[in-house]
Amino acid sequence: MKYGFGIDLGGTTVKIAYFDETGKMLDKWEIPTVTENGGSRILPDIAESIRQYIDACGIADTAILGLGIGVPGPVNAKGVVNKCVNLGWGVFNISETLQSLTGFPVKAGNDANVAALGEFWKGGGQGCDNMVFVTLGTGVGGGIVVEGRLLHGAHGSGAEIGHMVLNRDETIPCNCGKRGCVEQYCSATGIVRMAKEYLARSEFPSVLRQKEELTCKDIFDAGKAGDPAAAAILDQFYNYMGEFLGNVCNVVNPEVVVIGGGVSKAGSMLLDGIQPYFQKYVFHAASAARFALASLGNDAGAYGAFKLALDAFG
Amino acid sequence: MKYGFGIDLGGTTVKIAYFDETGKMLDKWEIPTVTENGGSRILPDIAESIRQYIDACGIADTAILGLGIGVPGPVNAKGVVNKCVNLGWGVFNISETLQSLTGFPVKAGNDANVAALGEFWKGGGQGCDNMVFVTLGTGVGGGIVVEGRLLHGAHGSGAEIGHMVLNRDETIPCNCGKRGCVEQYCSATGIVRMAKEYLARSEFPSVLRQKEELTCKDIFDAGKAGDPAAAAILDQFYNYMGEFLGNVCNVVNPEVVVIGGGVSKAGSMLLDGIQPYFQKYVFHAASAARFALASLGNDAGAYGAFKLALDAFG
Numbered sequence: 001m002k003y004g005f006g007i008d009l010g011g012t013t014v015k016i017a018y019f020d021e022t023g024k025m026l027d028k029w030e031i032p033t034v035t036e037n038g039g040s041r042i043l044p045d046i047a048e049s050i051r052q053y054i055d056a057c058g059i060a061d062t063a064i065l066g067l068g069i070g071v072p073g074p075v076n077a078k079g080v081v082n083k084c085v086n087l088g089w090g091v092f093n094i095s096e097t098l099q100s101l102t103g104f105p106v107k108a109g110n111d112a113n114v115a116a117l118g119e120f121w122k123g124g125g126q127g128c129d130n131m132v133f134v135t136l137g138t139g140v141g142g143g144i145v146v147e148g149r150l151l152h153g154a155h156g157s158g159a160e161i162g163h164m165v166l167n168r169d170e171t172i173p174c175n176c177g178k179r180g181c182v183e184q185y186c187s188a189t190g191i192v193r194m195a196k197e198y199l200a201r202s203e204f205p206s207v208l209r210q211k212e213e214l215t216c217k218d219i220f221d222a223g224k225a226g227d228p229a230a231a232a233i234l235d236q237f238y239n240y241m242g243e244f245l246g247n248v249c250n251v252v253n254p255e256v257v258v259i260g261g262g263v264s265k266a267g268s269m270l271l272d273g274i275q276p277y278f279q280k281y282v283f284h285a286a287s288a289a290r291f292a293l294a295s296l297g298n299d300a301g302a303y304g305a306f307k308l309a310l311d312a313f314g
Numbered sequence: 315m316k317y318g319f320g321i322d323l324g325g326t327t328v329k330i331a332y333f334d335e336t337g338k339m340l341d342k343w344e345i346p347t348v349t350e351n352g353g354s355r356i357l358p359d360i361a362e363s364i365r366q367y368i369d370a371c372g373i374a375d376t377a378i379l380g381l382g383i384g385v386p387g388p389v390n391a392k393g394v395v396n397k398c399v400n401l402g403w404g405v406f407n408i409s410e411t412l413q414s415l416t417g418f419p420v421k422a423g424n425d426a427n428v429a430a431l432g433e434f435w436k437g438g439g440q441g442c443d444n445m446v447f448v449t450l451g452t453g454v455g456g457g458i459v460v461e462g463r464l465l466h467g468a469h470g471s472g473a474e475i476g477h478m479v480l481n482r483d484e485t486i487p488c489n490c491g492k493r494g495c496v497e498q499y500c501s502a503t504g505i506v507r508m509a510k511e512y513l514a515r516s517e518f519p520s521v522l523r524q525k526e527e528l529t530c531k532d533i534f535d536a537g538k539a540g541d542p543a544a545a546a547i548l549d550q551f552y553n554y555m556g557e558f559l560g561n562v563c564n565v566v567n568p569e570v571v572v573i574g575g576g577v578s579k580a581g582s583m584l585l586d587g588i589q590p591y592f593q594k595y596v597f598h599a600a601s602a603a604r605f606a607l608a609s610l611g612n613d614a615g616a617y618g619a620f621k622l623a624l625d626a627f628g
Binding site: 082130144149151154158159160164168177178181239247250252280283284288 | 443444468471477492564566
């Protein structure tokens with residue numbers, strides 16, 4: 001039996017997990033992400049933490065097949081990172097660097113893509129060959145699996161579906177600098193913004209008006225409880241999601257669309273809300289895509305990162 | 315040296331080409347597509363034509379590595395056709411059927427996807443690993459290559475990008491039954507429709523008003539000659555194309571976007587018109603995609619069909 005590590009590198013913490021080759025997670029822990037000095041300590045910290053773990057557990061180096069790592073930025077199939085703004089990183093080959101620090105072979109991918117691979121392997125996409133994964137959190141991320149393999153894209157930016165344009169006439173800029181991106185409407189942030197706009201322009205009574213700091217959860221809770229303003233806001237969100245995912249499925253034609261991220265905690269209500277709009281916008285030949293919730297939560301990245309290593313070195 | 319056949323099955327003619335394994339087209343001819351009786355004669359006709367050719371040229375059966383065929387409808391990776399309305403076909407495995415008729419192994423794909431593979435191999439996408447191919451003709455078709463492999467999709471409907479939604483508020487239905495599809499604006503038919511609408515609602519003088527039967531070529535010719543109405547119509551088309559291809563590239567992140575079909579005869583003027591709008595709508599990390607014109611014309615399907623066979627049996 002061989003073993004390996006899956007590493008999910010985030011802006012504040014690094015999640016590290018130890019797996020056996022069947023994909024069983026045997027252990028996991030976190031270390032802080034130190035972004036000072038251009039993020040120069042991040043990879044040495046990871047290497048040291050893994051070395052300490054191996055030594056403490058008495059694991060033979062020869063039992064380790066390799067490491068996989070998900071990175072919050074574009075990474076191409078060769079492991080070249082093309083700037084991670086929130087880590088302070090420029091352009092370099094992360095696979096080579098982390099390999100020389102640890103002595104183990106390393107495979108890297110974009111964090112959203114890697115999380116998609118995790119859900120494909122052990123989560124909501126299990127048993128499928130083609131999957132679209134979308135995370136609805138502070139932003140909107142994505143990952144695509146085509147015939148069992150992650151779509152990296154030519155520049156490591158495959159599946160940046162949160163920045164597809166939904167509203168060419170939008171006047172407010174997205175974080176990316178463009179206007180009218182999916183992320184401006186379908187992220188948790190976007191839903192709250194749409195709700196505030198709705199409440200400001202309508203006279204409808206709503207429990208949402210009593211909230212000091214309106215959250216996405218408040219809106220789903222109020223919608224579930226029958227608040228008509230919340231229902232109207234969610235309907236707008238479902239409509240956008242249906243068009244957005246319909247368009248993605250017209251490109252990819254997957255068996256399954258897996259939805260993760262904080263917003264997916266709304267559960268089946270979310271899937272039921274999106275489905276009719278998805279059917280309205282998707283091309284008939286791609287309309288059989290099944291919808292599922294992500295099931296690995298914060299572990300998706302670690303699972304996917306290890307799977308990258310397993311596919312490459314296992 | 316091995317040889318094989320690439321077959322491009324269309325609604326009126328079947329194009330058949332004979333290749334050597336380096337991809338050199340040695341010969342090509344056409345036979346009519348007989349769609350009567352549910353299209354039951356189509357495959358026997360193809361098998362007979364190939365058999366006659368082999369016998370006439372004295373080719374040994376053992377020199378043939380196999381056949382590839384592009385079909386005007388969805389085909390999954392296993393060769394199951396899921397209805398070709400204009401051939402009268404239902405659901406069946408075309409690879410198995412044509413193999414039993416010819417004695418040679420057969421690989422099948424959707425015609426637009428197969429043409430994409432041809433352009434990827436020997437045309438506008440040569441030397442790339444990731445490509446988006448779009449054909450602008452009577453309709454809008456597409457094909458996508460990811461890390462050298464055709465994206466078939468779970469149900470054989472990958473890259474149906476002509477039916478992504480551009481205008482959710484469109485009232486006129488698309489041929490597919492939905493409203494606001496790319497095909498309604500970016501096909502030759504769509505451009506002419508937009509032009510007629512523009513001319514009807516504006517008072518602008520234009521050479522286009524003198525045409526009895528306005529064609530897409532008229533509009534490009536007038537635009538090139540400086541006709542302001544034609545320029546405004548084309549600007550609207552370029553804007554749609556930029557948004558559409560920006561969204562596709564945000565999903566796929568290709569090195570190259572290859573444009574084919576009748577509209578692509580407009581040449582570099584077309585690429586120059588789309589580029590600024592593409593840059594407006596695409597996510598920065600996917601913005602490096604190069605634009606190119608398809609270069610194989612009507613032979614793209616035969617090249618791609620043979621490449622399917624070569625990849626599978628070569």
